[in-house]
Amino acid sequence: xxxxxxxxxxxxxxxxxxxxLRCDPISGHTALYWYRQSxxxxxxxxxxxxxxxxxxxxxxxxxxxxxxxxxxxVSTLTIxxxxxxxxxxxxxxxxxxxxxxxxxxxxxxxxxxxx
Amino acid sequence: AQKVTQAQTEISVVEKEDVTLDCVYETxxxxxxxxxxxxxxxxxxxxxxxxxxxxEQNEISGRYSWNFQKSTSSFNFTITASQVVDSAxxxxxxxxxxxxxxxxxxxxxxxxxxx
Numbered sequence: 001x002x003x004x005x006x007x008x009x010x011x012x013x014x015x016x017x018x019x020x021l022r023c024d025p026i027s028g029h030t031a032l033y034w035y036r037q038s039x040x041x042x043x044x045x046x047x048x049x050x051x052x053x054x055x056x057x058x059x060x061x062x063x064x065x066x067x068x069x070x071x072x073x074v075s076t077l078t079i080x081x082x083x084x085x086x087x088x089x090x091x092x093x094x095x096x097x098x099x100x101x102x103x104x105x106x107x108x109x110x111x112x113x114x115x
Numbered sequence: 116a117q118k119v120t121q122a123q124t125e126i127s128v129v130e131k132e133d134v135t136l137d138c139v140y141e142t143x144x145x146x147x148x149x150x151x152x153x154x155x156x157x158x159x160x161x162x163x164x165x166x167x168x169x170x171e172q173n174e175i176s177g178r179y180s181w182n183f184q185k186s187t188s189s190f191n192f193t194i195t196a197s198q199v200v201d202s203a204x205x206x207x208x209x210x211x212x213x214x215x216x217x218x219x220x221x222x223x224x225x226x227x228x229x230x
Contacts, residue, residue, distance in 0.1 A: 033217060042206065042222035056217065089158060093218075101148065101167070104218060106160035 004107035025094030121221035138207030146212035154204040
């Protein structure tokens, strides 16, 4: 597609439920990133994929968070047993080559609210 | 370690005034990239500029200009003759070429342009 697409755009879930957030990167972009932005805060790195592999999972805040990418394209970020502190905007970005020389394009994000 | 500091959390100026957003970074890498992104109220991150560590030339794009100084590890952003549409949160970011391929963001500066 023309840009990075994320769905849903908004998600309200009850504490304890699992949620799945989806990211469709720009076609041909091999690198994909997930970031989290809590209210009024900067962007916190979560995970990075090069193709289907995730060489850097250091940013995942707990074992309740997991992510996968299939076919070198779509990625899913799953949060199990959601907690209120998981409420944030989850942003996805993709890059042609995964280094700064190519830059990064961000989606509009998924706003997650845990009640 | 990678670090980006945006000391100004919030700035308000009257329309048509010039405003400079400060960014100071830390890195041990000799090859790195610096970015500025704009986040309007819609939430999407809009790419503004990318600068590599070997290019210290200042850049001007319309009313926007960037001052990169390696001696002070700064990459400041100036908006000339500000407009209400410039109101947004602006993020400075750093990516190191020889480490993990992720961008480290500053906490952002919220800019209010008052009519």
